[in-house]
Amino acid sequence: MADQRVLITGSAGVVGTFMRTRMARPGRLLRLLDLAEQPPAAPGEPVETITASVTDPEAMTAACQGVDALVHLGGHSRETTWEATLEVNVHGTQVVLDAARRAGVPRVLLASSNHSVGFRRNDEGGPEGLPADSSPRPDTYYGVSKAAIEALGSLYHSRFGMDVIAIRIGSCFASPLVLGARGLQTWLSPRDCARLFEACIAAPSPGYRLIWGVSDNTRRVYSLTEARALGYDPLDNAETYAEQLPEAPAPTGIAADLIGGPFCTAPLGVANPL
Structure with a gap:
């Protein structure tokens, strides 16, 4: 019998897929929930897969039974219509939190984003970077x-x-170059993402915290003080990929000045590629 059960919603997505192997531990059962099809558990793999929506209260309540920690990654991970964003991201998160409450789940991790503060300036935070609890x-x-x-x-x-x-996750991909030069600022490596989640699960009585989720990038503009206070020890730096960037003009204006970069001028409610 598992000593610990961790529920991951959105487990078939990019970050969830990374976490399936990186958060596997002896004595831990990973319960993986997504609407999309997932590979079944391999022989001996301590995994349960559940096909369900985060907007389904009954399914979420059942999935939360006996869970020690919940990592909520489920939802739309890019811009889409207001109606879809409201239904899945906002309403779905309320459904997840209420199911966790009813089931007595003591610890919940919520995947937020740098886009919650996209219209803040990159230079607002000073030498330590933008504080994680910036409004x-x-x-x-x-x-x-x-x-x-x-x-x-x-x-x-x-x-x-x-x-x-x-x-507040910057961007979590296998390589920061998925976002070009911007990725050198925002990258959270899959390895550091798992280390951050583990620190959040293990931290004693954190209460409510708002933290940044990025690697220790040379070009980061986000404070890691709050995450490190929970025990996060990042190992990666996006700068190791800098020499692989193709030659391109340096961004100017909004793309260079604001946390959200080009997202600050992209059309609202229209799907973007990343």
Whole structure:
């Protein structure tokens, strides 16, 4: 029998797929929930897969039974219509948090985003970087939903005493170059992502926290003080990829000055490629 059960929603997505192997531990059962099809558990793999939506209260309540920690990655991971963003990202997160409350899940990690503060300037934070608890200034409907997720996490901690950590993730891909030069600022390596989640799960009685989720990048503009206070020890730096960047003009204007970069001028409610 597993000593610990961790539920991951959105487990078929990019970050969830990375975590399936990186968060596997002796004595731990990973319960993986997604609407999309997932590979079945391999022989001996301590994994349960569940096909369900985060907007389904009954399914989420069942999935939360016996869970020690919940990592909520489920939802739209890019800009889309307001209606879809509201239904899945905002309403879905409320469904997840309420199911966790009913099941007595003591620790919840919420995947927020740098886009919740996209209209803040890169130079606002000074030498330590933008503080993790900077008030929201979203750049898209997607960013609005992430600000709402943070607020819901705060509410469920204050009302019900749940430990909730909202993580403003920069960008988590195998390589930072998926986003070009911008990725050298925002990258959270898959290895560091797992280390950050593990630190958040293990931290004693964090209450409600808002932290940045990035690697220790030379060009980062985000503070890691708050994440390190929970025990996060990043190992990677996107700068090791810098020499692989193709020659291109340096960004100027909004793309260079604001946290959200080009997302600050992209059309609202229209799917973007990343």
